[in-house]
Amino acid sequence: MSCQEMEIYETYISTLTAYPTTLLGIMFQERNKALLKPTDDNEYFIDRDDPAVTRRDLEDECDYFQISQNALITAPVVSSHQISPIRKLVADKLDDFVKTLETIVTNIAITMLKHHFRGFSSTVTMTFAQESYIGGITSIVVKPKTDALTRSTWKAMSHHGTMGYFILDQFGENIGNYLSNLIPEVSWELNHKIYGVRERFYDFILIIDYDFNRERTLADSCLANRNSINRNSSRLC
CATH class of the missing domain: 3.30.710 (Potassium Channel Kv1.1; Chain A)
Incomplete structure (x- = not known):
């Protein structure tokens, strides 16, 4: 050559x-x-x-x-895309934050569907402060007001508090778009509030709107395959 x-x-x-x-x-x-x-x-x-x-x-x-x-x-398989242990730790923090938000949405849906199977609308607003001495997360408001959901949401997000502001500042829109694509019933808002040199906050708002749809529910269930089997059996007969 x-x-x-x-x-x-x-x-x-x-x-x-x-x-x-x-x-x-x-x-x-x-x-x-x-x-x-x-x-x-x-x-x-x-x-x-x-x-x-x-x-x-x-x-x-x-x-x-x-x-x-x-x-x-x-021989062991080595990925061509190598990630250093430190970068992996940081990425895991972000992933954990997003997974916690997914869990919060799921918990709200489970609670609301107990009494509102035909549809429901719920909003959760989480406020994160820039200064870690405040505690990171300063408030959580769930509407309709449910004390149990507020407590469980606070508990789930509490260990993200000190990093919450930074994560939302860097990835807030990415997180919102990811959740909306993953869960079509979810929309979101990200509001940056500045009250002074050191008083800066992010409101991250998740809006969950669910409307019952018979055909879609049937298609998503195990009955869809069962109905298909029955129709095929009828044709054979």
């Missing part, structure tokens, strides 16, 4: 060393580091022909790179 036809592939050392019995896995082990001779800026030249197009070509490439079927099966 001429220099003009060279192809450059970029990968992680961890991906190569995940297969320690192969040619590349052996090459890039720490003990062989001194033997490696990069051509330019951590690049390594391997002289091979174009990609395999027949089974024999593939077998030849496997022989060259010392790739056995057993090695492919037993």
